[in-house]
Amino acid sequence: MTIEEAQQAVDKWIKENGVRYFSELTNMACLAEEVGELARVMSRTYGDQSFKEGEKANLGEEMADVLWVLLCLANQTNVNLTEELRKSFDKKTIRDKERHKNNPKLK
Numbered sequence: 065m066t067i068e069e070a071q072q073a074v075d076k077w078i079k080e081n082g083v084r085y086f087s088e089l090t091n092m093a094c095l096a097e098e099v100g101e102l103a104r105v106m107s108r109t110y111g112d113q114s115f116k117e118g119e120k121a122n123l124g125e126e127m128a129d130v131l132w133v134l135l136c137l138a139n140q141t142n143v144n145l146t147e148e149l150r151k152s153f154d155k156k157t158i159r160d161k162e163r164h165k166n167n168p169k170l171k
């Protein structure tokens with residue numbers, strides 16, 4: 065599935081299964097909530113925290129939740145994430161061309 069297809073699939077799902085998109089601000093809060101859930105799994109998997117009884121390491125599920133809400137926000141704000149990701153690659157390639165290679169902390 066391409067990013068464009070993912071944006072279309074989420075839009076189709078919302079139209080078929082939802083009433084409408086949550087407002088942009090509600091979805092922004094939902095995004096923050098999902099990022100927090102992802103952070104919780106990361107902290108317990110790779111950090112110093114441990115899972116409580118009954119919690120599971122659902123890393124992929126939480127990443128997908130973050131992506132889902134981001135796709136919603138892109139759709140409702142008319143952002144083409146494929147184009148924006150291409151621009152981001154270009155920006156990082158120009159700006160960071162030597163930066164990371166010259167970072168002694170990465171060696």
Ligand SMILES: [Mg+2]
Nearest residue numbers: 098101126129
């Ligand atoms: Mg979640």
